[in-house]
Amino acid sequence: MKSDLDALMQANGLDAILVTGPAQHNPTMTYFTGLVHLSQGELIKPRGQGARLFYGPMERDEAASTGLDTKNLYDYPFKELLKETGGDRIKALALRLKRMFTDTGVTRGRVALYGTSDVGTSYAIFNALQDLMPELELVGELEDSVLLDAMATKDESEAEEMRKISRINMEVVGEVQDFLASHRVKDDILVKADGQPLQIAEVKARINLWLAERGAETPHGTIFAIGRDAGVPHSAGTPTDVLKLGETIVFDIYPAQQGGGYHSDFTRTWCLGYAPDEALALYEDVWAVFQEVMAALKAGEDCPQYQDLTCELFEARGHATIGQDMTIQEGYVHSIGHGLGLFVHERPWFRKQGDTADKLDPGVVVTIEPGLYYPSKNLGCRIEDAVYVTPEGEMEILTEYPYDLVVPVKA
C-alpha cells in the first residue's frame, strides 16, 4: 500500500518516481492526487520524501486541494526555456523537467516513469531529458511496476472506496434484472410497451443512467453480450441485438467513480426465461469451478497457482484450456482473474511475471472469473466476483449477488 512505497522503491533501486498527465482517468496520478480537476500536471516523488505536484496556474485551487506540496509551472517561464534551447520546444520541456527534478533534490539515480498520456510526446521529451541529465537513469516498466506493486494492496480507506463502488454496482445490476423482468415476451423475445423488441443498446443506456444517478460511470464500457457474442470473452455485445429467451447473456460490468476512481468488477451469465440443456451444462461446469477456486483462495499464496488449478479443473471436465494451448478460441481462454483498483486490471496478476509471482497478500482486491466459450455453438458463460483479502487474511466478497443462471420473465 501507499505506506510501503518508499520501501518498495528502495528494494527495487528506485530513487524517484515521475508521474505525468491529468488527474482524472490516469490511475497513477489519481493515486497521489485524488480525483481533482487537473488537466495536466507533473508529479515527482523522491524516495523518502513526499510527492511534489507541478500544476498549471489556472488550476492552482485544484492543485492545493490535493494536500500535496505544490509548485506553479509558471515558476519555470517557458519563453526563457525556449530562449535557452534555441526555440526547440521539446528540449525546452525537457529542460523544465530537469529544473523540476533539480529543485526537488533529484539529480542522480534511477527514476521510474508513469502516467497515462501521449506516448509519442513523452518519448521525445524523456529522451531529451535523458540527454540533459545523463546521471539519471530513466526507467519504464511493464505491468509489474514498483508503483503497481504498492497500489496492489489497499489500505482501509481504499478498501472502503471499493466496497462503495461495488455496492453501487450491485444496485445497478439489480436494476438491470428488474428492468429485463418487467418486459413482456412475444415470440420468445422481450418486447417493450410499444410492442417493439428491446435492444441491447437500450439496456446499456439504462445502465449508464443508473450509474450516473449514483455518481459512477463505465469509462471502458460494459459487456452485455448474447448468443454468439457471449462466446467471445471481450465482445461488448451488438447494440441492435434483441433479447431472446434461452440464450446465454454474459453481463460483465466494471464501473468506477465519475472521473476514474476505484473500480468494481462483476460478471453473471443469464438465460432469460429458461436455460437449454447445453447452456445449463456449461453453466454447471463454470459454477463448479468457480466454487472450487473460491474455496481454494488463501492469503499469502502465489496467484498463478489458481490459474493452473482452473485449467486442471476445466480440463478434467473435458474442456480445452489456454494452459494447454495459448491460441485456442474455444474452451477456457483467459486468466482466472486480475487485481482491481484504480486500474480495472492491475496487480496482482495470475500469470507469472518473469521468474516471480504475485501473491494473494492481505490488502489486495482480485477478481475470480472462470468462464467457458463456444462461439461456434452460440454459447458463453462467465461468473465473476471481486474479492478483498482483508488484513486478517479473510476473503471478503465485494460483489454479493445471486448466481442463478435463469432470470425469470413474465409468462
Next chain:
Amino acid sequence: MKSDLDALMQANGLDAILVTGPAQHNPTMTYFTGLVHLSQGELIKPRGQGARLFYGPMERDEAASTGLDTKNLYDYPFKELLKETGGDRIKALALRLKRMFTDTGVTRGRVALYGTSDVGTSYAIFNALQDLMPELELVGELEDSVLLDAMATKDESEAEEMRKISRINMEVVGEVQDFLASHRVKDDILVKADGQPLQIAEVKARINLWLAERGAETPHGTIFAIGRDAGVPHSAGTPTDVLKLGETIVFDIYPAQQGGGYHSDFTRTWCLGYAPDEALALYEDVWAVFQEVMAALKAGEDCPQYQDLTCELFEARGHATIGQDMTIQEGYVHSIGHGLGLFVHERPWFRKQGDTADKLDPGVVVTIEPGLYYPSKNLGCRIEDAVYVTPEGEMEILTEYPYDLVVPVKA
C-alpha cells in the same frame, strides 16, 4: 481531414504512423477505429496504404467491426518472442513491434508515435525498438503533430457528429437552467423542496444524468464555479458551494459521446436573480469582445491574430492581459480558443507553433471564449461558443443558446 493524411505525411517526411492503446478515451486511436470496445491495440499506417489494426484475440469481433485491415496479436506468439530475447519482456514486445512493422512493409524511414497509454512502458519499448530497428527514426511530436493536423479539419460525417453532441449539450444546458429556475429562494440562496440549500455537487450529478440519458458523458468533468471559484478559469467549482443570487457562475460544459467521441464545448456566465453592477460591467466587456472577435473570424486567416485582437480589445477596456504578461492571474489570462474534436483541446491553436501559425481553414471546429477573471473580487466571466468553419468558409455556430447574464428565479 483524414483524406489529407497521406499528403500531410509526405509533406512532413513521415513514412508511417504507429498508434497504441485502447480504442476508447484515446482520440488518435478512435480516429481510425471508431468507438469500439478494444482494450489494447496497435495500429500501423504506412504512407499511401490503409491502416492495419493488431488486436487481442478476445476482441476479434470488435476489431473486425472497424472495417480496417486486421491482424491477431497471437500471430506473434509471445513465448517464442521471449525465448528469442532471453526472457526480456520489454525486448520481446519491441521485437513483436519490429515484426509487425516488417510485415506491414515498414522497414525504414520516419515513424511518428501516437496514443494515450502508459508513458513509462512505451518509453522502454520504443527505445528497445529503436535499438532493434536503427533504420527507423521514431518521432514524438508535440501538440502540433501531423496527425493532429489531419484531425483539425473535419469531414462532413465528423461535422455531423459534432452538431449532434452540441445539440445534446444545449439540451442539457437548458435542463440545468430550468432546474435552477425551479428552486425557491430563501435568504438569497436557492433551496430545495426540503428547505435545504441546493449544492453544486447536486447540479453536477444532474448534469451527468441528463448527459447519460442522451448517450453522452463528461470524461473531463464540468466547470460549474461560483464566486471566487468563477474567478479561477479552471476551477471546477466547490461541490458543497450553495447557489447565491447575484454571484457570477461560470458554467463550462464539454461533453463527448460515451467512450470518448467528438466533443462539444460551451460556456455561459450566469447570475441568478439579478446582476450586481460590477458583474454586469465585467459581463458587458466580455460580451462586447466576444461579439467583436466572432465578427472578425474569417476562413483561411491565421488563428493567433485573434488572440492578439482579444488582448488589444480587453486592454482598450482597461484590463491586464496575458499578451502583456504571461504570469498575471487577474484580467484576461488564457487563450481565445482552441480546436475541438476527438480531443477537447486540439489543432488549430491560437498561439504560434514555433515559426508557423494554424489557420482557420474550412473544416476546422474552434471555440471562441473570451473571459475576464478577478478572484480577489469574487468575479469571473467567460462566454464560449463552438464554431464550425464550413467548406464554404461560413462560420456555423454549433452551440446556439441565449447569452443572457441574468437567469430569472422564482420571486
